[in-house]
Amino acid sequence: MNGPVASTPRASWAPSTVDIDALRVALAVVRRKHRAGHPLYRAGQPFRALHLVHVGSYKVCDLAADGREKVAGFKMRGELLGVESIGLPGYACDAVALEDSETWELPCPAVLQAAHDIPGLQEQIAGALAAEIRRDRSWMLRLGTLPAEPRVAAFLMDIAARYAGLGYSARHFILRMTRLDMASFLALKHETVSRVLGHLTDLRYIDVRRREVRLLDVDALRAMACAQAA
Amino acid sequence: MNGPVASTPRASWAPSTVDIDALRVALAVVRRKHRAGHPLYRAGQPFRALHLVHVGSYKVCDLAADGREKVAGFKMRGELLGVESIGLPGYACDAVALEDSETWELPCPAVLQAAHDIPGLQEQIAGALAAEIRRDRSWMLRLGTLPAEPRVAAFLMDIAARYAGLGYSARHFILRMTRLDMASFLALKHETVSRVLGHLTDLRYIDVRRREVRLLDVDALRAMACAQAA
DNA sequence: CGACGCGTTGAGCAGACTCAATCACAGTGG
DNA sequence: CCACTGTGATTGAGTCTGCTCAACGCGTCG
Known part of the structure; x- marks a missing residue:
């Protein structure tokens, strides 16, 4: 992504991936399917879960109050959706399936509990959020220069x-x-x-x-x- | 302490602020001063701590391998520096004082420990990272449209x-x-x-x-x- | 004082946009 | 089966915003 970096922990560099095994054992994962063009969530809907892309791909769209809209990113298998909405009552943006796709739902309370119980998971989640910041920044740099x-x-x-x-x-x-x-x-x-x-x-x-x-x-x-x- | 934010969870909306009281009681905070133009950290330096701006202001600069450079943001009192580097061995960007400034150093291990011990702090930190993502996205939207x-x-x-x-x-x-x-x-x-x-x-x-x-x-x-x- | 960094202003240029027409393709229904 | 339709993609012509290059003024600091 950034450069030819080898030998660094995955959670740091990989897209918004986390240690899926650790989460899978801890959580009762619910699968959700979405047809092409259909939303996984829309801005403002109650935020209750993160979502892991399992099949297909999604786009993430930011919207301004005045109607301006921009695609903030594209998510593929193994990447996390919804992290930008952590700490909010509702989702901060839209997530829409680009093709027939499927996600695993990771309910927030369960994730929080798991972060407490599973050693290292808390750090992995923070690392995934930080990686998201770096990815956004990297694109801001490109788009700006x-x-x-x-x-x-x-x-x-x-x-x-x-x-x-x-x-x-x-x-x-x-x-x-x-x-x-x-x-x-x-x-x-x-x-x-x-x-x-x-x-x-x-x-x-x-x-x-x-x-x-x-x-x-x-x-x-x-x-x-x-x-x-x- | 934070700002006149009404009726919404604080960690969600405030800039990259967290509940400073909770951290202050838990951590042995080290103060660091920086003269105008001097770096708090540079990309690649070992990442061992987050930093809370206490006096003055800083700019955050992203750099590309080929020398391209862009200011990614400006941080004022009460805002966090270094969150983008979580999970990495070294800082991902530069942070430079815009005027004579001072930060409180929050060593990573101590923060992690505190996040375990203090109820709600883990959520606040994740919320602060998510808020950083939203702020970046919000500017990406503006710059793009x-x-x-x-x-x-x-x-x-x-x-x-x-x-x-x-x-x-x-x-x-x-x-x-x-x-x-x-x-x-x-x-x-x-x-x-x-x-x-x-x-x-x-x-x-x-x-x-x-x-x-x-x-x-x-x-x-x-x-x-x-x-x-x- | 002199020098350098920062800020302002001007003239001309060019890369990306606007507007618009056309084409390709998938889905629909007669 | 094919005409019809609508969305997505391509291409062209002309325009304009923001960039480039350049000069100059201001302030600060050595």
Whole structure:
């Protein structure tokens, strides 16, 4: 995610993953399914549980009072949903399934109890929240300092790395979100995203057919994602 | 102690504040002073403690491997520094004093122990981390959806609200950071920030003399900070 | 005093946006 | 089976906001 870091504890670097085994033994996990486009939760609904993505993927959408809206992130298998709402009476944002998906519900009281009882779990949870902060900050940095093209390149590299972490191909994958969602997350317009993908195709860095992406020149993409100039 | 927050759980809304009394009784707090421009910590230094701002203010700077840099936030009295590094061997970013400042050091092992022993503290800490996530997300939303002028207006309103929370005037205050820092945080160039402040002055919304700011028309500023168009 | 960092201001440029048309595809129903 | 429809994606032309480059003023501090 950040760089080629090896030999550090997982909870620090992995997306919002925690030690699932520890939680699974301690909690009575409820499975919840969501069809593509349907919400796992909406902003304002009572906050009573965290959710672990088990199948599929979700987007997290922040909303402002005046209607402005932005995709804050995408969550894949093994990642946690709802951590941003801890300490609030209701959820702070929306979580919507990008495809037919399934989560495990982790009720808050049970998690708190487990954090007390299971040694190390408290630290893992705090570590997962801190990792979420770092991930957000890392994207804030990119969105604030990179032009459109490197931004899209960085996004593709991020998705690729996460698929790789799940055992899927890092070179060939399906984008589960629309161009509009990508654009919102990247603070661009969907036309711009489309144009950039087109240009990356012209450069032979990638091959895109609608949602299907093939990375042809990972080194070039990585270089582009790091340098401010093209 | 915290601020005039009404009728909602404190840990949820306050900046990165926690129940300081609970921590103070449990921890042997060490005071650390920093002159303007000097670091409280730098990215990579061993992470052993959180820090509570007691006097003055700090900026938090994220850095990318390729040298890109961005101010991720500003911390004032009562706010926590270092939470983003929880679970890592070293700090994930820099924290630099904007003026002569002082922090209370909260050693990690002691905090963890206290979180075990003091009922509710664990939740408060998790709540503080979640609040940090929400604050970052809230700025990501603004930076992604607002043009330069509303962005600066929103920034001024944010600073004003935080000063008000500390018992200072919300109408008249000193910006502790340079235009460059503001610009970095707002993902703008410092010339743009300068121009926007100039324009807000022309509009009689504010009065600026270098770092000194007076808010003349708070309603207009608030309106500007919320609407995407001017 | 001189120097450097910070802040302001101006002119011109360019990258991303706006507006708009068109295309591809999946789902629906006749 | 295919026309119809709506959403998502692509592409083009023109515009504009914020950036770049540059000069200058102010203040502070060595």
